[in-house]
Amino acid sequence: MRLDDQPWEGKYHEAVERLSREEAQWRDAETLLRQLVGCLTRAMQGAHDQLDSHIERLNEALAGPLAAAELGGVVRSLSETIDNLGARPYTPDQRSIAITRPRTEHGSSVQSSLSRLVDRIIVLPKLADRANDLRHDVANAGDLVALAACGDRLADLINEQRMGLQREIDALQAVLRHVTGRLDEMTQYMARELTDQATGETNGQVLDASVAHEIRVLGEAALELDDVHELRERVNASLETITACFREFRDREGARLTAYRERAEAMRLRIEQLETERHTLQRSLEREHELSQTDTMIGMPNRLAYEKRVDLAYQSWLVSQRPLGIAAIDIDHFKSINDTYGHTAGDAVLRVIGQALLKHVRPVDFVARYGGEEFIVIFDGTEPAEALQVCERLRGKIQHLNFHAARQLLRVTASIGLAHFQPGDTPASVFERADLALYTAKNGGRNRCIMG
Numbered sequence: 095m096r097l098d099d100q101p102w103e104g105k106y107h108e109a110v111e112r113l114s115r116e117e118a119q120w121r122d123a124e125t126l127l128r129q130l131v132g133c134l135t136r137a138m139q140g141a142h143d144q145l146d147s148h149i150e151r152l153n154e155a156l157a158g159p160l161a162a163a164e165l166g167g168v169v170r171s172l173s174e175t176i177d178n179l180g181a182r183p184y185t186p187d188q189r190s191i192a193i194t195r196p197r198t199e200h201g202s203s204v205q206s207s208l209s210r211l212v213d214r215i216i217v218l219p220k221l222a223d224r225a226n227d228l229r230h231d232v233a234n235a236g237d238l239v240a241l242a243a244c245g246d247r248l249a250d251l252i253n254e255q256r257m258g259l260q261r262e263i264d265a266l267q268a269v270l271r272h273v274t275g276r277l278d279e280m281t282q283y284m285a286r287e288l289t290d291q292a293t294g295e296t297n298g299q300v301l302d303a304s305v306a307h308e309i310r311v312l313g314e315a316a317l318e319l320d321d322v323h324e325l326r327e328r329v330n331a332s333l334e335t336i337t338a339c340f341r342e343f344r345d346r347e348g349a350r351l352t353a354y355r356e357r358a359e360a361m362r363l364r365i366e367q368l369e370t371e372r373h374t375l376q377r378s379l380e381r382e383h384e385l386s387q388t389d390t391m392i393g394m395p396n397r398l399a400y401e402k403r404v405d406l407a408y409q410s411w412l413v414s415q416r417p418l419g420i421a422a423i424d425i426d427h428f429k430s431i432n433d434t435y436g437h438t439a440g441d442a443v444l445r446v447i448g449q450a451l452l453k454h455v456r457p458v459d460f461v462a463r464y465g466g467e468e469f470i471v472i473f474d475g476t477e478p479a480e481a482l483q484v485c486e487r488l489r490g491k492i493q494h495l496n497f498h499a500a501r502q503l504l505r506v507t508a509s510i511g512l513a514h515f516q517p518g519d520t521p522a523s524v525f526e527r528a529d530l531a532l533y534t535a536k537n538g539g540r541n542r543c544i545m546g
């Protein structure tokens with residue numbers, strides 16, 4: 095469904111839901127980060143006597159709820175100690191070599207966990223460049239000190255993301271309060287108009303009663319009085335009373351009408367203002383919605399967009415049982431492209447491949463960047479054999495793309511795992527099968543498609 099077609103309240107709720115979902119993802123990321131720091135500290139434990147006490151304090155600080163000020167102090171004193179150790183000349187009996195020597199086994203597992211963590215998180219669009227730089231720096235980190243610094247930056251990024259999300263939630267709540275305030279105003283306006291209408295009716299009734307009274311008095315006088323002059327005076331007096339009643343009624347109604355017009359005009363302006371605000375909010379929600387589901391580096395749908403899309407496809411598959419498949423596409427030996435030609439070249443390769451996939455999938459298929467060097471395609475309504483043919487075609491297109499790096503022609507290949515929904519499946523179970531098929535393709539020599 096296009097965003098335009100949804101009622102405005104629906105968009106608001108969708109935005110709140112999205113924020114809550116992202117907040118939950120960040121909570122997961124925070125948990126992973128805690129585990130990662132635990133990993134890092136285990137790797138560093140025993141590296142140097144001076145470090146052990148700091149590591150202990152860090153672990154204690156991480157065991158409870160995160161207090162940024164306390165944690166900041168611990169991290170600073172740990173960094174200073176590491177800097178001091180790094181500045182000292184190396185002596186063979188110093189165990190500090192464990193910190194600065196080339197990557198240890200622990201180190202590489204920390205690096206790959208950190209790498210996976212950075213790949214998994216979906217950041218707010220404005221933090222995308224920072225996340226990208228961090229991904230590169232994690233991949234290039236040569237030792238545990240550099241990895242620890244990346245861990246610090248990831249923690250900062252997560253904090254900023256959480257604050258950014260909180261800001262968005264606050265802004266949405268402020269809008270909701272504002273709209274509720276306006277609705278209250280309208281309700282009060284309607285109540286006032288109803289009271290006013292009742293006042294108008296009472297005024298009319300008072301006039302009716304006064305006129306009826308005068309006519310009755312006049313009728314009685316006509317029966318009682320024989321003198322024509324006296325009768326004429328009574329008639330004149332009654333007419334004056336009735337005229338005064340009408341004048342009074344007209345004045346009261348005139349004032350009521352003027353006040354009503356002023357209120358109606360003020361309300362019209364309020365409604366106009368509210369409409370303008372609604373438009374502005376709608377545009378910004380639509381933009382946020384689009385950005386939150388776009389991989390800005392490549393300019394294609396991201397994992398969040400995939401998750402929403404596959405969920406919709408899954409819901410309709412449950413009803414229709416039309417064939418539905420998922421293909422996981424992973425670039426082969428991508429790390430060595432980064433290592434040999436640099437991350438900027440790696441980014442360019444990802445962009446070209448992403449664009450090629452967008453260009454060559456059929457209009458009925460949906461393609462997204464799942465994360466890192468992995469893409470994903472949803473085949474909705476396509477039989478497995480036909481989807482496999484499309485995968486083969488995509489694999490061929492990637493293989494024949496020409497890349498030029500360091501004045502050399504570079505060929506890139508990709509492996510693809512395909513799986514279709516079967517009774518009892520969920521998007522997660524099918525993704526798992528596609529991923530398994532992808533690893534079979536990798537183990538089988540890469541540059542191939544395997545059906546899971």
Ligand SMILES: Nc1nc2c(ncn2[C@@H]2O[C@H](COP(=O)(O)OP(=O)(O)OP(=O)(O)O)[C@@H](O)[C@H]2O)c(=O)[nH]1
Pocket residue numbers: 209213226229233424425426427428429430432436437438439440441444465466467536540
């Ligand atoms: N340049 C660049 N590199 C990225 C990006 N995202 C992930 N990577 C890197 O992609 C690499 C993936 O490496 P691996 O998971 O070891 O996989 P591989 O080298 O492709 O090997 P196989 O998948 O087994 O063929 C890691 O070095 C990541 O840092 C990105 O946005 N830009």
